[in-house]
Structures are given as structure tokens and as C-alpha cells.
Amino acid sequence: MLEKRKPIPVDEAVRRVSEYQKQGKTEWVPLEDSLHRFLAEDVKADHDVPAFDRSPYDGFAVRACDTASATREKAVRFEVIDHIGAGAVSEKELGPFQAVRIMTGAQIPKGADAVVMLELTKTDEEGGKTYMSLKRPFKPGDNISKTGEDAQKGSSLLKRGTKITPGVTALLATFGYASVPVVRKPVVGIIATGTELLNVSDPLEPGKIRNSNAGMVCAQVIEAGASPLYLGKISDDFDESYEAVKEAMKKVDFLLTTGGVSVGDFDFLPAIYQRLGANVLFNKVAMRPGSVTTVAHADDMLLFGLSGNPSACYVGFELFVKPMIQTWLMNDKPHSICAEAILTKDFPKPNPFTRFVRAFVYHQDGKLAASPVGLDKSSSVTSLAEANAFIILPGGTRGYESGRTVKVLLIREENGSEWPWTALSQSSKS
Amino acid sequence: MLEKRKPIPVDEAVRRVSEYQKQGKTEWVPLEDSLHRFLAEDVKADHDVPAFDRSPYDGFAVRACDTASATREKAVRFEVIDHIGAGAVSEKELGPFQAVRIMTGAQIPKGADAVVMLELTKTDEEGGKTYMSLKRPFKPGDNISKTGEDAQKGSSLLKRGTKITPGVTALLATFGYASVPVVRKPVVGIIATGTELLNVSDPLEPGKIRNSNAGMVCAQVIEAGASPLYLGKISDDFDESYEAVKEAMKKVDFLLTTGGVSVGDFDFLPAIYQRLGANVLFNKVAMRPGSVTTVAHADDMLLFGLSGNPSACYVGFELFVKPMIQTWLMNDKPHSICAEAILTKDFPKPNPFTRFVRAFVYHQDGKLAASPVGLDKSSSVTSLAEANAFIILPGGTRGYESGRTVKVLLIREENGSEWPWTALSQSSKS
Numbered sequence: 107m108l109e110k111r112k113p114i115p116v117d118e119a120v121r122r123v124s125e126y127q128k129q130g131k132t133e134w135v136p137l138e139d140s141l142h143r144f145l146a147e148d149v150k151a152d153h154d155v156p157a158f159d160r161s162p163y164d165g166f167a168v169r170a171c172d173t174a175s176a177t178r179e180k181a182v183r184f185e186v187i188d189h190i191g192a193g194a195v196s197e198k199e200l201g202p203f204q205a206v207r208i209m210t211g212a213q214i215p216k217g218a219d220a221v222v223m224l225e226l227t228k229t230d231e232e233g234g235k236t237y238m239s240l241k242r243p244f245k246p247g248d249n250i251s252k253t254g255e256d257a258q259k260g261s262s263l264l265k266r267g268t269k270i271t272p273g274v275t276a277l278l279a280t281f282g283y284a285s286v287p288v289v290r291k292p293v294v295g296i297i298a299t300g301t302e303l304l305n306v307s308d309p310l311e312p313g314k315i316r317n318s319n320a321g322m323v324c325a326q327v328i329e330a331g332a333s334p335l336y337l338g339k340i341s342d343d344f345d346e347s348y349e350a351v352k353e354a355m356k357k358v359d360f361l362l363t364t365g366g367v368s369v370g371d372f373d374f375l376p377a378i379y380q381r382l383g384a385n386v387l388f389n390k391v392a393m394r395p396g397s398v399t400t401v402a403h404a405d406d407m408l409l410f411g412l413s414g415n416p417s418a419c420y421v422g423f424e425l426f427v428k429p430m431i432q433t434w435l436m437n438d439k440p441h442s443i444c445a446e447a448i449l450t451k452d453f454p455k456p457n458p459f460t461r462f463v464r465a466f467v468y469h470q471d472g473k474l475a476a477s478p479v480g481l482d483k484s485s486s487v488t489s490l491a492e493a494n495a496f497i498i499l500p501g502g503t504r505g506y507e508s509g510r511t512v513k514v515l516l517i518r519e520e521n522g523s524e525w526p527w528t529a530l531s532q533s534s535k536s
Numbered sequence: 537m538l539e540k541r542k543p544i545p546v547d548e549a550v551r552r553v554s555e556y557q558k559q560g561k562t563e564w565v566p567l568e569d570s571l572h573r574f575l576a577e578d579v580k581a582d583h584d585v586p587a588f589d590r591s592p593y594d595g596f597a598v599r600a601c602d603t604a605s606a607t608r609e610k611a612v613r614f615e616v617i618d619h620i621g622a623g624a625v626s627e628k629e630l631g632p633f634q635a636v637r638i639m640t641g642a643q644i645p646k647g648a649d650a651v652v653m654l655e656l657t658k659t660d661e662e663g664g665k666t667y668m669s670l671k672r673p674f675k676p677g678d679n680i681s682k683t684g685e686d687a688q689k690g691s692s693l694l695k696r697g698t699k700i701t702p703g704v705t706a707l708l709a710t711f712g713y714a715s716v717p718v719v720r721k722p723v724v725g726i727i728a729t730g731t732e733l734l735n736v737s738d739p740l741e742p743g744k745i746r747n748s749n750a751g752m753v754c755a756q757v758i759e760a761g762a763s764p765l766y767l768g769k770i771s772d773d774f775d776e777s778y779e780a781v782k783e784a785m786k787k788v789d790f791l792l793t794t795g796g797v798s799v800g801d802f803d804f805l806p807a808i809y810q811r812l813g814a815n816v817l818f819n820k821v822a823m824r825p826g827s828v829t830t831v832a833h834a835d836d837m838l839l840f841g842l843s844g845n846p847s848a849c850y851v852g853f854e855l856f857v858k859p860m861i862q863t864w865l866m867n868d869k870p871h872s873i874c875a876e877a878i879l880t881k882d883f884p885k886p887n888p889f890t891r892f893v894r895a896f897v898y899h900q901d902g903k904l905a906a907s908p909v910g911l912d913k914s915s916s917v918t919s920l921a922e923a924n925a926f927i928i929l930p931g932g933t934r935g936y937e938s939g940r941t942v943k944v945l946l947i948r949e950e951n952g953s954e955w956p957w958t959a960l961s962q963s964s965k966s
Contacts, residue, residue, distance in 0.1 A: 137736060141755045155917060157740060162845075162915055164800045191801055193732030195743040209800035210844070211732050211915075213743040224799055256911045257918045264921060271948070272755035273920030276846050279748040280917050284737035302623030302641050306567060307714035310587060313625040313643040318709035325571045325702035369654055370594045370639035371621055414640070415592075416706050445899035468951065472876035472941065473902055481686045485592055485641075487585060487710050488687050490703030491694060494950065511902065518701070520924065520948055521898065 111390035113397060115501075116425065116460050117527035120441075122387040123426050126403050127433040128359075130289040137278055140270045143288035144331060144435035149264040152281060154254035159214040162251050166205040166227060166238050167218035170246040181239040186229070188215065205238050214250055221249035267436030269331075269520070289435045294327045294427075295358035296320060297350065299340045299366035299374070300414050318487055319364040319419050323412070326423045330431040332360075340366065340374070347374045348381055355407055359434070362427060365414025367400045375400060375411045384409060392459045392501055395484030396422040418484040421462045421496065424517045437522060444526035447474035447514045449497065454505040455482070461501075464493035467514055476514050494518040498530060541820035543827060545931075546855065546890050547957035550871075552817040553856050556833050557863040558789075560719040567708055570700045573718035574761060574865035579694040582711060584684035589644040592681050596635040596657060596668050597648035600676040611669040616659070618645065635668050644680055651679035697866035699761075699950070719865045724757045724857075725788035726750060727780065729770045729796035729804070730844050748917055749794040749849050753842070756853045760861040762790075770796065770804070777804045778811055785837055789864070792857060795844025797830045805830060805841045814839060822889045822931055825914030826852040848914040851892045851926065854947045867952060874956035877904035877944045879927065884935040885912070891931075894923035897944055906944050924948040928960060 114122075132146035161167065168184060176182040184205035188196045192211035200206065200217030208214070208221060227238045257263060263277060270278070270286070278286055303317040304310070320336055327334035337354050340347045340363070354361055366375040367389070379386055384404035389411075391399050395418035400411035408430060412422040424442060432440030447467055455461075464486075465476045476497050480489025496515040499506060506512060513530055544552075562576035591597065598614060606612040614635035618626045622641035630636065630647030638644070638651060657668050687693060693707060700708070700716070708716055733747040734740070750766055757764035767784050770777045770793070784791055796805040797819070809816055814834035819841075821829050825848035830841035838860060842852040854872060862870030877897055885891075894916070895906045906927050910919025926945040929936060936942060943960055 137751055138754065141758055153740060156915070157745070158743065160915075162913065164798055164803075189801075191731045193730070193744045209802075210798055211730070211745070251913065251915055256913070256916050263918065268921075271921070272752045272759060273850065273923055275755045276748040276752035276850070276917050277921045279736045279751045280746055282736060282738075282740075282746060284735075300623070300641070301621045305714075306709045306712060309712075310583060313588065314623045315587070315641070316710055316712060318706040321567055321709045322702045322706035324568065325705045328571055329702060368594055368640055371619075372639075373594075420703065420706070443899060446902035469873060469875035469904075469946075472904070474899075483592065483681065483686070485586070485590075485681055486686050487706050488693065491698075491701070491707045493703055516899075518950055 113390040113392040113459065114388050116391055116393050117530065119388050119391045120425060120429065120527065123401050123408065123430060124433070126408050127430060129436055130292060130434045132287050133290045134285045135288055137275065137284055137286055140286040140288055141275065142331070143270050143286070144437060145264055145266050145268045145270065146287045146289045146436065147266050148262060149278065149281065151257045151259050151261050151263055154259045155257040155280060156251050156253055156255065159253050160251045161208045161210060161212050161214060161221045161249065163221055163223045163249055164210050165208060165221050165223040165249070167200065167208045167215050167221050168205045168244065169200055169202070169218060170220040170244045170248065172203050173220070173240060173243045176241055176243050178241050181241045183237050183239040186236040186238050190215070219246040219250070220244040223249065267438050269437070291331060291333045292359035292431060292434045293335050293357065294332045294431070295354045295361045296323050296327070296334055296336045297340050297354060297361070297363045298338070299363060299372065301342055301372055303339060318416055319414065322416065322420065322490070323362060323364060323423060326420070326428070330428045331435050332431045342372055344374050344377065348378050351378050351382070355405060360408050360410065360427070360430065362410045362412060364412050364419050367398045367411040367413065379404070379409065394459045394461045397459060399426065401426060413484065415484040416487040417464060417489060420490050432522060439522035439524050441523045441526050443516045443519055443521060443523045444513055444529045445474060445516055446511050447476035449506055449508055449510050449512050450475050450477040452505065452508050453478060453499065456505060457499045457501055457503045459501045461499040462496040462515070463499060464489040465495045465497045465514065466492050467495040467516065474514065476512060543820040543822040543889070544818050546821055546823050547960065549818050549821045550855060550859065550957065553831050553838065553860060554863070556838050557860060559866055560722060560864045562717050563720045564715045565718055567705065567714055567716055570716040570718055571705065572761070573700050573716070574867060575694055575696050575698045575700065576717045576719045576866065577696050578692060579708070579711065581687045581689050581691045581693055584689045585687040585710060586681050586683055586685065589683050590681045591638045591640060591642050591644060591651045591679065593651055593653045593679055594640050595638060595651050595653045595679070597630070597638045597645050597651050598635045598674065599630055599632070599648060600650040600674045600678065602633050603650070603670060603673045606670055606673050608671050611671045613667050613669045616666040616668050620645065649676040649680070650674040653679065697868050699867070721761065721763045722789035722861060722864045723765050723787065724762045724861070725784045725791045726753050726757070726764055726766045727768070727770050727784060727791070727793045729793060729802065731772055731802055733769060748846055749844065752846065752850065752920070753792060753794060753853060756850070756858070757861070760858045761865050762861045772802055774804050774807065778808050781808050781812070785835060790838050790840065790857070790860065792840045792842060794842050794849050797828045797841040797843065809834070809839065824889045824891045827889060829856065831856060843914065845914040846917040847894060847919060850920050862952060869952035869954050871953045871956050873946045873949055873951060873953040874943055874959045875904060875946055876941050877906035879936055879938055879940050879942050880905050880907040882935065882938050883908060883929065886935060887929045887931055887933045889931045891929040892926040892945070893929060894919040895925045895927045895944065896922050897925040897946065904944065906942060
């Protein structure tokens with residue numbers, strides 16, 4: 107009954123999961139609801155930005171050639187023949203020594219090829235006409251935002267798989283995307299297992315703990331860009347549990363379970379995978395925490411069997427689930443970024459397996475510093491509240507001293523990586 | 537009519553705004569709705585974690601003293617007197633050479649002081665009893681997660697002003713926070729100005745542009761942790777505009793306007809502030825873009841007059857509005873972090889004022905690299921889509937060459953800074 111499990115390297119495990127990657131379909135949502143969604147289509151400029159030569163300042167549009175003789179001592183005077191606000195277009199064309207009063211953002215009138223800032227001019231009235239004088243010369247093109255200088259018609263602006271940020275929103279608005287093609291969010295079902303689990307609202311009981319994984323994983327699912335569907339706690343009865351998993355698979359795009367993958371009495375998941383006829387991609391990973399993490403594939407769906415230990419569950423999600431959600435969302439950099447950081451504390455434990463140490467990473471003297479946080483055990487829950495990175499200590503290494511350079515996986519950084527494991531296969535420098 | 541505005545340094549402008557900081561009140565929300573909200577109260581451990589000595593593995597609880605003579609050649613045999621799952625508590629107490637079968641997370645039974653992993657044992661049956669044998673000795677405390685090792689009762693776990701992440705969710709669940717005290721989100725009213733503005737869904741017209749600021753600023757408000765309330769475009773009529781601002785102030789905690797702060801014909805904001813009897817904190821900042829950014833205070837409310845130029849508007853929000861929202865949310869590090877990065881491209885322009893160059897910052901060889909993106913003009917919209925940082929080039933400097941170290945403001949990093957401007961007053965190293 108006690109099967110012998112063969113651990114596989116972390117990068118091999120991630121690679122096996124990624125073989126079953128899928129991409130979501132497109133849906134259209136209003137621009138105001140699109141923040142943090144992922145674009146399902148490339149966005150190209152369908153017009154120049156600016157769409158016309160325009161003034162970046164409040165001032166006067168002039169012909170640069172008329173300003174050539176202006177000096178501090180001898181001003182040149184222009185007749186103001188029109189006055190245009192932003193959004194308006196002058197119908198007049200400038201002749202010699204004529205100027206048009208122009209607002210920021212307004213279209214440059216015909217004949218003009220420079221703009222003089224209001225602050226550099228003086229105006230006066232004479233015989234019912236308005237005049238403007240200036241005391242320095244301007245070159246053709248001075249203070250003109252040229253058509254297409256920000257974006258040229260036809261140019262590629264955003265790739266599909268781009269996360270919609272405030273800056274992306276501005277660009278989409280500029281190009282008239284009142285409705286935006288985004289990738290449908292995958293629904294990620296979550297089933298908890300564990301006879302020791304109380305609800306969050308329950309008072310503590312001897313031998314029991316409150317269920318912290320369900321809420322945590324739901325939050326991770328949301329941050330990864332998907333919709334969580336919490337399906338409750340699995341029964342202690344095998345057949346009921348099997349049916350619950352079967353039913354869940356009809357409603358979701360990915361299925362996560364927390365706990366139930368080890369060798370305890372109620373660790374039903376291995377047997378459930380077997381009865382489903384699932385292809386078990388691995389059931390042991392050479393890593394700490396989370397070595398029992400199991401991923402299977404059945405009915406065209408990935409089934410993620412995460413550990414029931416909070417830290418192990420958290421790590422398993424970040425390594426295996428998040429990249430699959432991000433790939434679904436068409437992000438071509440679906441993994442967390444791997445960077446280098448200086449270890450700020452000794453880490454004396456040996457590392458028989460690759461170890462992911464929950465850490466707080468911060469900027470110091472132009473580099474990253476990484477500080478292990480909380481208790482380094484798979485059961486730890488406090489370490490998760492503070493962690494924004496995992497320090498990666500390769501398997502087969504001894505303790506690490508403060509001051510050494512280590513690799514860190516930046517799990518809370520917005521930008522992702524194509525494949526951080528290449529960087530990791532190089533040994534870290536000391 | 538053309539007032540002379542006196543530019544003030546950026547840090548002085550930020551400091552003046554921060555004199556009017558406020559903190560929000562507490563409201564309680566269900567844990568499952570609390571992701572990315574900010575805690576309004578400190579969280580202390582009201583019990584130890586673990587709350588009892590527990591087993592980190594599936595295996596057998598034993599008395600370590602009984603294992604002393606076990607060797608590879610000579611196993612020691614134990615009678616298995618009970619079998620407890622996680623969540624159950626054994627009522628038995630171990631005597632000599634007795635063991636209890638125990639699951640991961642289960643409470644250590646009385647008398648036991650070590651746990652042997654299942655993989656290291658053999659079981660057999662004899663005379664209706666179950667026996668377990670092992671071939672190596674264990675020390676007292678081996679494989680026991682001690683009461684309070686993760687968190688001790690009474691210890692401080694989370695400070696008010698902490699952003700609720702998945703890891704924080706796990707901790708809140710552990711301590712029974714089915715409902716969580718969070719800071720009420722401030723409502724941030726947004727009014728657009730600009731006669732040239734079309735709606736996003738409108739076709740382009742000569743001389744006009746689509747309103748990209750409103751959606752962008754709404755998105756920035758959401759990311760900063762507040763609730764945006766878009767109040768539409770202001771009229772071209774001064775009295776109507778004044779009334780619109782007065783009405784808006786009744787509904788919101790902060791009021792933003794985009795555009796209308798310069799010296800154009802419809803730049804009503806200075807006159808509106810005057811009629812409101814507002815205290816104008818500044819109306820010119822020695823920075824590019826966004827020098828016309830104006831902040832006023834009236835009726836106990838901050839009124840942010842952001843530029844109508846997209847890049848200038850974006851920068852003004854990040855520098856002045858975001859820290860006030862974050863302070864309201866009790867975050868004691870409300871500003872963006874300032875770090876050092878290596879410039880990857882020449883930036884030849886001189887910097888009469890402090891310049892904020894939209895940039896993409898990434899990790900390279902253990903350092904940050906900063907690459908200017910898009911067009912560096914206040915009117916640019918494309919540069920915002922890609923930017924995750926501002927390169928800060930101090931006023932009074934000339935161009936910067938590729939390879940130089942520059943300061944960067946990490947506007948999209950989750951963790952904040954108390955006051956980044958101290959670091960900035962030191963001149964940057966080359």
C-alpha cells in the first residue's frame with residue numbers, strides 16, 4: 107500500500123505541467139471593467155497620435171521666418187488674426203507677420219510652423235485689432251507636436267497577453283476601445299481536504315486548526331488573473347470524495363485540491379486520480395516545501411494536488427498553477443522572474459532538495475537584499491504574510507551565509523519571465 | 537490676467553500636500569472580500585500556532601528513549617496502541633515500547649516525544665495486535681512541531697495599514713477573522729476638462745482627441761486602493777463649472793480634475809479655487825512633465841488639479857494623489873520606492889526642472905536596469921503603457937549617458953517608501 111514515490115527536479119515538474127497548457131477564448135468587456143484583464147488581441151494604431159500637428163503650449167502660432175529678426179532690443183510685432191481653443195480648427199491661413207492665438211492641444215493653423223509660448227509674448231490693441239510681439243527668433247518646427255510623433259498609424263502598440271494597467275487603459279481609450287477584447291478568465295475550482303479543518307468562523311477545538319488554505323488559494327487565484335470557485339471541504343468517505351471531484355470537473359477549467367496527497371488515511375487524491383484514469387505527471391518533487399505536490403491530467407483538464415501545509419500549498423501554487431493561469435491569459439512570460447539578491451541572514455540548514463525559503467526582498471545600494479521571514483517549515487503560516495519572494499537554495503547544498511548572492515523568485519512582481527529555470531541551472535555565485 | 541507662477545521643488549510640493557493628510561474610518565468586510573484592502577487594526581495572535589504539539593509527518597508517535605538501541609541490524613519493535621487522524625486527539629498515554637499511528641497535523645499523544653516517518657517503519661500483525669518496527673534511534677523532539685513555534689500567543693502579527701495579500705489572508709483565517717476590520721476606501725471624484733475631448737466611443741474629429749485621462753485616472757485610483765467616481769466633463773461655462781465642482785465636493789473624499797490648470801481660455805480651475813476660497817498649496821512645480829500641477833485645499837478637502845496632458849497627469853497622480861490615498865489607508869509607507877538603476881540608453885536632453893522619464897525597469901546581473909520608453913513629452917500616451925517606473929533626473933543637470941546610475945521611482949512596486957525624497961536630495965552617482 108505504501109507506494110515508493112520518485113522525486114523529480116522542479117524544472118522538470120514545471121515543464122511537464124506546461125505540456126498541457128491551454129489558452130482562453132476572447133470576450134469583450136467595457137473599458138472601465140477591463141483593468142487587470144489580459145488583452146486577447148494585438149492592438150495597432152488605426153490613426154497617428156497626434157492625429158494632427160498640434161500645440162503643446164498655450165501661446166501663438168506663427169511663421170518662424172517672420173521671427174528671424176526678433177531680439178531682446180527689437181521686438182517683432184504680429185497681427186493676431188484668429189483665436190482657437192483646443193478642439194477647434196482655424197479656417198484661416200497665416201500670412202506674413204500674422205499670428206493665431208492657440209491653446210494647448212489645438213491644431214496648428216495653416217501657414218504656421220512654430221508656436222511661441224504665451225509667457226514670451228506681449229499683446230496690445232490698436233485700431234480694433236490685437237497685436238502680439240516677441241523678442242526672440244524661433245526655428246521652423248519649434249514647439250510643435252508633429253503628427254504621428256507619439257504613435258504612427260499602423261504601428262503595433264500592444265501585444266495580446268498584455269495586462270491592462272492604467273497606462274494601457276489610456277492607450278486603449280485613445281484608440282477608441284470603449285469595449286476591449288480580453289481573455290475569458292479561467293474558472294479554478296478549489297476543494298479542501300483535511301479532517302482537522304475548522305471553518306474560519308469556528309472556535310478552536312483540541313487537535314484542530316482553522317482552514318487557512320482555502321481563502322489563501324482563492325486569493326492567489328484572483329491575483330493570478332483567474333476566477334476562484336470554492337467548492338468546500340471534501341468528505342471523509344472515498345466514494346463521496348470521488349464524486350465530488352467528478353462533479354467539480356464539470357464546472358471548472360482547472361481543479362485545485364489542498365491536502366490529501368500524502369500517505370495519511372484520508373489522503374484520497376492518489377486513489378481518486380487512479381479511478382479517474384488520470385495521467386499523473388508527478389507525485390513527488392525534489393523540493394521543500396511541497397515535495398508531495400502532485401499534478402495529474404484527466405478529461406483534458408489539469409488537476410493540481412497541492413499540499414495541505416500552508417507554506418507548501420503556497421509554493422506549489424506559485425510554481426505550478428500560476429504559470430498555467432498566466433499562459434491561459436496569453437501572457438508569454440507566465441512564470442515569476444528569477445533575479446539575484448544578497449542574503450541578509452545566515453541560513454544554516456542543509457538542502458537535500460531544492461529549497462524555497464519565503465523571504466522579503468527589498469532594494470538596497472543598487473541591489474536586491476533578501477531576508478528570510480518567519481519559520482522555515484512547510485506548515486508555517488506566518489512566513490506567508492510577509493513574503494514577497496522565494497530564495498531558491500539548490501538541492502545538494504549546505505547552509506548559506508549572510509552576504510552571499512542567492513537566486514530569488516520574485517513572486518509578487520508584476521512582470522514575468524519566460525522560463526526562470528535556465529538561470530537557475532547555473533550555480534549561484536558566492 | 538497672466539499671473540506669474542513660482543515653481544517650487546517637487547519634494548516641497550509633496551510635503552505641502554502631506555500636511556493635509558487624513559486617515560479613513562474602519563469598516564468590517566467578509567474575509568473573502570478583503571483581498572487588497574488595508575487593515576484598520578493591528579492583528580495579534582490570540583492563540584499559539586500551532587496551538588498544540590503536532591506531527592509534521594504521517595508516521596508513528598513514540599518515546600524517543602525507547603528507540604535508543606535501534607540499529608540497521610537490530611530493529612526495535614513497538615506495539616501500536618492507537619491510530620489518530622489529523623483533527624482527532626488520542627485519549628491514550630504511551631507506555632514503554634508503545635506507539636501511536638499519527639497523521640500529518642495531528643496532536644502528539646501523551647507520553648510521546650518524537651515522531652518517526654511512516655517510510656522508515658515496518659508494520660506487522662500478531663495475535664490481533666499491530667506492531668511497528670524501526671531501525672534507527674530518535675532524539676526527544678524529533679519531528680515535532682512545537683506549540684507556538686510559528687507564532688506565540690500575544691505576539692504582534694500584522695500592523696494596521698498592511699495590505700491584505702494571499703499570505704495575510706491565510707494568517708487572518710488562522711486567527712478566525714471571518715470578518716476583517718479594514719479602512720473604508722476613500723471616494724475620489726474625477727472631473728475632466730478640455731473642449732477638445734471626445735468620448736472613447738466617438739469617432740475622431742478634426743482637432744479633437746479622445747478622453748484618455750478619465751479612464752486612466754480611474755484605473756490609477758483603483759490601484760491606489762480607493763474608489764473612483766467619474767463625474768463627467770466640465771462645461772465650457774465658468775459658473776456651471778464652479779457649481780459642478782461645488783456639487784462634486786459633497787460626494788467625495790478627494791477631488792481630481794484633469795486639465796484646466798494652465799493659462800488657456802477654458803482653464804477655469806485657478807478661478808474656481810479662488811471663488812471657493814481655497815488655499816492653493818502650489819500652482820507650479822519645478823518638474824517635467826506636470827509643471828502646472830496645482831493642489832488646493834478647501835472645506836477640509838484636497839483638490840488635485842492635474843494636467844490635461846496624459847503623461848503629466850499620470851506623473852502628477854503618482855507623486856501627489858497616490859500617497860494621500862495610501863496614507864488614508866493607514867499605510868505608513870505611502871510613497872513609491874526610490875531605488876538605483878543603470879540607464880540603458882543615452883538621454884541627451886538637458887533638465888532645467890526635475891525630470892520624470894517614463895521607463896521600463898528590469899533586473900539584470902543583480903542590479904536594476906532602466907530603459908526610457910516611448911516619447912518623452914508631457915502629451916505622450918504611448919509611454920504610459922509600458923512604463924513601470926520614472927527615472928528621476930535632477931533639475932539643473934545636462935544629458936545622461938547610457939551606463940550611468942540614476943534614481944528610479946518604482947511606481948508599480950507593491951511595497952512603498954516612507955519618504956523617497958531624502959534619497960533623492962543626494963546627487964546621483966555616475
